[in-house]
Amino acid sequence: MFFDNQRLNGDIEKVEENLRNSVTSKNKLLVKAIADTVGAGGKRLRPAMVIVSSYFGKIRQENLIQLASAIELLHTATLIHDDVLDNSPYRRNNETVYKKYGTDMAIYCGDFLYTKALLMLADIVPANKLTIAARAVKTICEGEVDQYRDKYVMNLSVPSYLKRISRKTAVLFSASCALGALCAKCNPRITNSLSKLGFYYGVMFQLIDDFRDYKSGDSEWGKPVYNDLSKGILTLPAIYACRDSKEIHKRVQNYWNKKVNTNEELNSIISLICSSGGMEYTENYIKRYRQKALREIDKLPQSEARDILGDLINKLHI
Amino acid sequence: MFFDNQRLNGDIEKVEENLRNSVTSKNKLLVKAIADTVGAGGKRLRPAMVIVSSYFGKIRQENLIQLASAIELLHTATLIHDDVLDNSPYRRNNETVYKKYGTDMAIYCGDFLYTKALLMLADIVPANKLTIAARAVKTICEGEVDQYRDKYVMNLSVPSYLKRISRKTAVLFSASCALGALCAKCNPRITNSLSKLGFYYGVMFQLIDDFRDYKSGDSEWGKPVYNDLSKGILTLPAIYACRDSKEIHKRVQNYWNKKVNTNEELNSIISLICSSGGMEYTENYIKRYRQKALREIDKLPQSEARDILGDLINKLHI
Structure with missing residues (x-):
């Protein structure tokens, strides 16, 4: 369990x-x-x-x-x-x-x-x-359409990325907390904090998922790895790397243009991204959203429930 | 209009x-x-x-x-x-x-x-x-899964077919009537009749759609014709024809088994179905469901609305 x-x-x-x-x-x-x-x-x-x-x-x-x-x-x-x-x-x-x-x-x-x-x-x-x-489902669909629209788009901005993962993932976590609180007739202040906490938790969750997508051989989550880039999707590690390095930018572009699209090239690009500082950059964002989530916890009344939430937030890591 | x-x-x-x-x-x-x-x-x-x-x-x-x-x-x-x-x-x-x-x-x-x-x-x-x-959406999904399951299945029974089109089409018409009546606070007797009327209307609608699918060159409804059989779907005209004629049964089977799957063969099978009595058989079902719908009308209070419904039912034809 x-x-x-x-x-x-x-x-x-x-x-x-x-x-x-x-x-x-x-x-x-x-x-x-x-x-x-x-x-x-x-x-x-x-x-x-x-x-x-x-x-x-x-x-x-x-x-x-x-x-x-x-x-x-x-x-x-x-x-x-x-x-x-x-x-x-x-x-x-x-x-x-x-x-x-x-x-x-x-x-x-x-x-x-x-x-x-x-x-x-x-x-x-x-x-x-x-x-x-x-509304959560509606937003998830919008997020997925964002992702479809952003496919094979270079130069994706960090805010666009954050908006996309908010819609795709964070909104359902937020709705989960909000509905749990509302149906238990919590007061609006508590409901609001829980809803925000769920949102930050969801962003963190997706950031970690995207981070792990670059971690080779890690199949603990039961998903094939190195999948996003090959599907034309830029996530935070790659967004950072492409912005930071002209070479990586060019090689992703070429890979997508199918000028070079062997598995070796994909693996080589991923290695470059992993050592570009993109992973640390992503970790930084994970930290930031963890802090945002923990700050909401401080607004909740001391209780066993609050401790469980703190535990859930801290247990979620790369 | x-x-x-x-x-x-x-x-x-x-x-x-x-x-x-x-x-x-x-x-x-x-x-x-x-x-x-x-x-x-x-x-x-x-x-x-x-x-x-x-x-x-x-x-x-x-x-x-x-x-x-x-x-x-x-x-x-x-x-x-x-x-x-x-x-x-x-x-x-x-x-x-x-x-x-x-x-x-x-x-x-x-x-x-x-x-x-x-x-x-x-x-x-x-x-x-x-x-x-x-529940209507849930039933539509079940109907579509029925259709998926019945793909390329010979010897489909008429009751199975009727159940499938009820789920796929009639239930939403029935729900339309029921919701219209309920939200207008009609009494349960009227709501019940309208709900049944919608159901029969829906069955009739799908029977006509399936009938038209066999009517060559008729693109009034904006759909390509002769589509059902080529997709592995048996509708009422074909169900009748395959049951009635061993030759048609065998040729549909062979067409599906891709032993003979030219467009000429498809057109030839369709001609056979059209002259097999399958169209008249289907027309008969359409008549039957029209009568069922009209019988529900008799249970409704005399009014302009009742006349419109009668008109809608009678205007729906092959």
């Missing part, structure tokens, strides 16, 4: 059980395809954020489990669709729906899960708060 | 205007891709069903327009995703998002629209009624 706190672990276990039971349909193929993905695990960080945020208020246990499960299903839906776009055969060391059943099934499984998740949310979240979840 | 009734036409015009204004995002590419599809028109039959159903009760005009627009956006989202699966370059004589911008954009535009639509619905539909819309 990933988390140190017993109460949190207990609740996450209930979420796991609920996830196993919540995807039902008379269509057996759909259920199987989805169960493979939902069951494949992952750290359940978003449900954890929902749950810990709710600890600052009061909520019926079954509603909390339902809320946290819905957020994880929403997240799973985005993953299933992402895998189509990235042509990803594996995620978390399992075959993706895309690889196993094809594009058709992956699109519909994602749509089905989006809807299932919004249905579950509509059951427990007050209608005027439901927009937080829907 | 498609509809004969002035009040309905006025409301549909407001829906058109609302559709043009409702898709906003800071992401210009997303807005453009979606605007192309939403603006490409279509008969707006689903919004019309929402609107006419609401005439049996009372609803604020702006809420009605919002509700009808949301249903059309939901429908548009399913079309955008369908076009990816069907590799459709054109719809309603316009290039599809899939063709113009690729799979990536099409998936995200669909997701964005789904969410946007559910957001709009959450604004006006009471939370406990929102499930009607979400």
Whole structure:
């Protein structure tokens, strides 16, 4: 079990059980395809954020489990669709729906899960708060379209990059915290801090993911490495390196223009980026967002929940 | 303008205007891709069903327009995703998002629209009624997965076919009527009849669409014809023909097995199906569902709205 706190672990276990039971349909193929993905695990960080945020208020246990499960299903839906776009055969060391059943099934499984998740949310979240979840999905789509638009674009600015990962990743973490707090009837000051904390945590999470994408041979997260650059996506280490070194800039450009696109060239560019100072530059940003998140913690009332959050923030590292 | 009734036409015009204004995002590419599809028109039959159903009760005009627009956006989202699966370059004589911008954009535009639509619905539909819309989307996905599962399957039964088109098409028409009636606070008896009427109308609509798919050279609906069989999909005319004639059965099977898969062979099989009695068989089903829909009309209070519905049902023909 990933988390140190017993109460949190207990609740996450209930979420796991609920996830196993919540995807039902008379269509057996759909259920199987989805169960493979939902069951494949992952750290359940978003449900954890929902749950810990709710600890600052009061909520019926079954509603909390339902809320946290819905957020994880929403997240799973985005993953299933992402895998189509990235042509990803594996995620978390399992075959993706895309690889196993094809594009058709992956699109519909994602749509089905989006809807299932919004249905579950509509059951427990007050209608005027439901927009937080829907707006999060809307923003994730915008972030993914940003990424599509930015493909093979050199000279991407750091603010553009930060905006993209905010939309793509941080907004759902933020919504997780906000919904957990709101449904537990926390006061607006606490809800606001938790929402910000979730946002900074999400940026940090994506920065670390992008950092690890450059760390060779590190397959702990179950993803193929060195993937972003080969897909035409510039993340922070490469943005720094291309800005800092004319040579790296030129070689990325040539690689993308397919003038030189062997695996050797890719590996060589990645080595250059890794030793360019891009990794330290990214680490610096990770530190900065960790501090932002920790500063929000200071605004929360002292409690076990606050300690868990501090622990979650500090445990997230490269 | 498609509809004969002035009040309905006025409301549909407001829906058109609302559709043009409702898709906003800071992401210009997303807005453009979606605007192309939403603006490409279509008969707006689903919004019309929402609107006419609401005439049996009372609803604020702006809420009605919002509700009808949301249903059309939901429908548009399913079309955008369908076009990816069907590799459709054109719809309603316009290039599809899939063709113009690729799979990536099409998936995200669909997701964005789904969410946007559910957001709009959450604004006006009471939370406990929102499930009607979400359940409709869930069912559409199941229907599309049915279709995927049934691909290249010979000996499909008529009940299986009817179940598939019910899920794929009829459920959204039914939900349109139900939501229109519910939001206009119609009594349960009227809501129930309208919901059933929408369902039968939807089945009829899909039967006609499938019938037309066999009608050569008929591109009035802006879709390429003879498409279903070549995609491995058996619809009612072919189901009848394959059951009735061993020769047609064998030739479809061989065509799918790629033993003979020239365009000439496809056209020849289609001619055989057209003269097999399959078209008359399908027409018979269309008649049956028209009668079912008209029987529900008899249960509704005499009114202008009832006349419009009768007109809509009778205007839908092969």
